Amino acid sequence: MIFLSVYLKLNQIVFSVKFKEVPNEKLILVLQNQQGQTVRQINVKQTGSLRISMLTQNLTSGVYLLTIQGKKVFPVKKVIIETEP
Secondary structure (H helix, E strand, C coil), rough: CCEEEEECCEEEEEEEEEEECCCCCCCEEEECCCCCCEEEEEEEEEEEEEEEEEEECCCEEEEEEEEEECCCCCCEEEEEECCCC
């Protein structure tokens, strides 16, 4: 099981991920735009707690989908990014 919280902090998305019962599984965190294009991707192989930052400075304002790909099915998270004018 994975517990995931997502928040924005100064041009970056910060993920706080807590892995439980995921034994050294390789996971891929993928951020996609509304057209389904991958705009950021991070490979992770770790159990326990993990904090990940993903830069958003070159992304346009809008709704993005964060998916975690692995052997198990994980819920998709919606991320709203608002850039300053």
